[in-house]
Amino acid sequence: MHPNRSGDPVARAAREINLRETGHLHAVGEPGTTIIERGTATGTFNCSIAVHLAIVSANKVTATFTVRPGGGSITGRGSARFAQKGANGYFGGTIAITGGTGNFAHASGTNIGISGVISRETFVLTVHVHGQIHV
Amino acid sequence: MRARVGISRARIVLLLLAAPALCMSVPLGARAAQTVSLETSFHPNRLGARTTIEFGFQVHNTVSRQAPSPVTEVDLHLPSGLGLATSTLGLANCEPLALIAGGVSGCPANARIGFGSATVAVPAQGEPIEEQGSLTALVGLPNSEHLEVLFYAEGHTPVFAQLVFPGSVLDDSAPFSGRLNTAIPLTPTWPGGPDVAVTRMTSTIGPRGLTYYRHVHGKFVPFYPRGIAVPKRCPHRGFPFRVDLTFMDGTRQSATSSVPCPR
Numbered sequence: 138m139h140p141n142r143s144g145d146p147v148a149r150a151a152r153e154i155n156l157r158e159t160g161h162l163h164a165v166g167e168p169g170t171t172i173i174e175r176g177t178a179t180g181t182f183n184c185s186i187a188v189h190l191a192i193v194s195a196n197k198v199t200a201t202f203t204v205r206p207g208g209g210s211i212t213g214r215g216s217a218r219f220a221q222k223g224a225n226g227y228f229g230g231t232i233a234i235t236g237g238t239g240n241f242a243h244a245s246g247t248n249i250g251i252s253g254v255i256s257r258e259t260f261v262l263t264v265h266v267h268g269q270i271h272v
Numbered sequence: 273m274r275a276r277v278g279i280s281r282a283r284i285v286l287l288l289l290a291a292p293a294l295c296m297s298v299p300l301g302a303r304a305a306q307t308v309s310l311e312t313s314f315h316p317n318r319l320g321a322r323t324t325i326e327f328g329f330q331v332h333n334t335v336s337r338q339a340p341s342p343v344t345e346v347d348l349h350l351p352s353g354l355g356l357a358t359s360t361l362g363l364a365n366c367e368p369l370a371l372i373a374g375g376v377s378g379c380p381a382n383a384r385i386g387f388g389s390a391t392v393a394v395p396a397q398g399e400p401i402e403e404q405g406s407l408t409a410l411v412g413l414p415n416s417e418h419l420e421v422l423f424y425a426e427g428h429t430p431v432f433a434q435l436v437f438p439g440s441v442l443d444d445s446a447p448f449s450g451r452l453n454t455a456i457p458l459t460p461t462w463p464g465g466p467d468v469a470v471t472r473m474t475s476t477i478g479p480r481g482l483t484y485y486r487h488v489h490g491k492f493v494p495f496y497p498r499g500i501a502v503p504k505r506c507p508h509r510g511f512p513f514r515v516d517l518t519f520m521d522g523t524r525q526s527a528t529s530s531v532p533c534p535r
Binding site for chain 2: 168169170172192193194195196197198218219220221222223224226227257258260
């Protein structure tokens with residue numbers, strides 16, 4: 138609900154979005170047990186994307202992503218299994234929407250898939266986020 | 273699925289000339305009691321730095337003039353926060369069969385992640401005979417569930433053998449981030465003879481002493497892999513490690529060690 142010009146509350150219909158994003162990111166700063174990645178995403182929204190990968194163990198990471206489409210942002214968080222094969226690391230799991238801003242202030246969603254591959258040498262990251270969200 | 277344990281049977285050569293000293297059987301049913309100690313260190317030991325982990329455990333036999341019971345499983349618990357996944361250790365994978373057939377040179381150099389030594393006690397009349405061999409740690413075949421590590425041990429005298437111990441980096445609970453679980457195969461000294469017993473094992477996990485190679489414009493260019501990230505904060509009593517050993521006699525022993533917080 139948001140007020141109109143006269144201040145009366147106006148209902149805003151919630152809508153469901155099939156979120157499908159592919160991001161190409163690079164590391165920011167010196168990766169340690171947390172890797173901060175920034176880049177651009179294409180798909181449902183063409184916008185900037187940031188991903189934080191926290192290395193929990195050799196086999197598990199927690200992932201936080203934020204996309205910034207026009208009019209706001211959407212943030213999600215979850216965990217993923219991690220496996221290395223040669224020079225690449227592969228991760229896959231699910232996240233839940235934890236919040237949003239602006240037009241996406243009421244964003245929600247669970248069981249959103251996140252997967253990707255990261256170069257262990259350069260930390261160049263490709264990530265896929267896909268699932269149903271409510272905004 | 274774990275890599276198969278391999279013993280290159282064609283390469284086990286028995287020094288029969290030394291057999292009179294080795295053939296005396298160890299009394300069956302003798303149960304050696306053993307304790308274990310653990311040492312660990314970081315090289316360098318600096319918060320936030322990239323490092324090589326060095327660990328070593330030793331089995332102490334409480335019964336004199338008798339080899340300890342053979343170790344059958346080693347569980348090394350690693351401290352929380354170590355950035356193993358953000359290192360560039362193990363940029364290639366080692367196929368266990370290639371390791372058994374060709375030794376360390378049968379696998380890519382970029383699969384090596386550490387090296388050390390292993391000491392085994394060979395049962396004999398009187399004091400057990402000790403044999404020391406080299407140890408190389410390599411990343412095994414890719415696994416979607418966990419990281420596979422292969423330990424390749426090679427000894428020469430008095431028993432010539434080349435052994436592969438399969439290990440896996442598994443999940444763990446606080447204060448540990450993971451555990452390196454390694455199966456140690458029982459190794460008979462000779463057909464029907466007693467098994468050798470690992471009494472000491474040391475290894476590094478990290479870039480210290482390692483050289484990797486990348487292909488650049490048709491040439492192999494050497495470089496050093498990136499080490500394991502040390503957390504920027506040190507726990508109150510240092511970075512804790514623990515080793516759990518399982519012995520053939522059914523007993524289990526544990527030992528702890530902490531890498532002190534750098535000053």
